[in-house]
Amino acid sequence: MVGLFKHPKRKIKKLIKQGNYEEAIQLGKSLESEYSDDSDFMFIVGSVYFLVDEPKKALPYFEKAFQLNQNDIEMLRLKTNVHLALEQKDEAIHCCERILNIDPKNHEAHDLIDQLERL
Structure with missing residues (x-):
């Protein structure tokens, strides 16, 4: 034990x-x-x-x-998903922006921001 x-x-x-x-x-x-x-x-x-x-x-x-x-991309990705599940669009976008500050070529974050900004 x-x-x-x-x-x-x-x-x-x-x-x-x-x-x-x-x-x-x-x-x-x-x-x-x-x-x-x-x-x-x-x-x-x-x-x-x-x-x-x-x-x-x-x-x-x-x-x-x-x-x-603040530089853990995996944590930020899951935090984004939590905000999405809670229908917190602005917070999800902010998480994606944080990801892009760390990894400017992160396609998943770019795509998600595009989708959310169209809503």
Whole structure:
């Protein structure tokens, strides 16, 4: 049991891979205060909430991950998807713009901005 908490991110990822999302969420919530300054941990927990179709609960985790690491394109991509799921068009566009600041040739972000601006 000790090894399980030595690498909590690894354990959460394993639970996700096994489809044990509720257990992954519970473990993430129980360790959140200890890992609140770990952008990767916040990203993983936010991802679990997104996987179980709870974008409102995912957003604070992605917001925290963004505060800790503003250059993580994968996190910004998922944060964009959360904003889209919550029908927050302007926030989704802003995330795409952040992606383009990091990677100006990111076609996915360019295409999504084009689509959203037509709405």
